[in-house]
Amino acid sequence: MTVISTNKDVDNLTFTIVAEFDAGPEAVWQVWENPRLLERWRGPPTWPATFEKLEFAPGGDARYYMSGPDGEKARGWWKIVSMDAPRRFAFDDGFAGDDGKPLDPDDTTRCEVTLAEDGNVTRMTSVTTFRSAEQLEQMVEMGMEEGTIGAMGQIDAVLADVRVGS
Template sequence: MPVISSTKDVDTLTMTFVAEFEATVEKVWEVWADPRKLERWWGPPTWPATFERYEFEPGGQARYYMTGPDGTKARGWWTITAIEAPHRLEFDDGFADENSEPVDPKDATHGTVTIEAAGGRTRMTTVSTFTSAEQLERMAEMGMEEGMREAQSQIDKLLTA
């Protein structure tokens, strides 16, 4: 499994995932930059994602939904806040309504993805920063840690394709 660690830290209001892959930095970057690749792993295997909008640039908007086993759609949004290709991506991430618009932008988390060479492999560190301990605990109770581990475990298949 590519995820080598996941850490929930209430003191820093973060959840951090570290994964390593047998691929170049550029190839790992593509799983974020290409929405068709992104939707093949963003979300656990039983909740695949579909990106309806994906503007991969600072200030760009993304709108997506994940479809559950019973057909339920959980919608989300991103606002991309920074891109330093192929090493860093930052975005705000939140829940969306049935029209794919943000439910409460103040309840968003902030994601920071760092991709770097690591001894012949590539290390991807994903940090979600929360606005409060309550928000962190709510997301943890919703299964975010397990879901992200399962989601990132799907990336290996994309890198060998």
């Protein structure tokens, strides 16, 4: 099923993406908390992610990079700010330098992910909040919407392996 809607709301400085999966919240949670599963979908298909560090707990850090088709690397970081497993978590997200440290600790977004069970389906809602309309527009121009849709389109295959215990 995957992505069912996206919404860019400049007035509220948010970008929301909603996806549905034929799996329970516990399985969908695993594709976030397990770095090897996260790597299989987090980057767009042409920009796969590698997580060098993932402390998936409140106060935990993540360091990752996405590898482009020509060998370039786009680095990023997360700081997990809250968590209610397996239903909700929030993290701050930003760009990182080659050392994995934030380029500008004030140039961040806040992402809140919610997993809600509806029968045999889990609805995953991801709301990213931006500091300014300019930051939101810059990320949209960088391909955030297309990249996120492409990335989330890979989750079904990962979930198929989670269900069979691979």
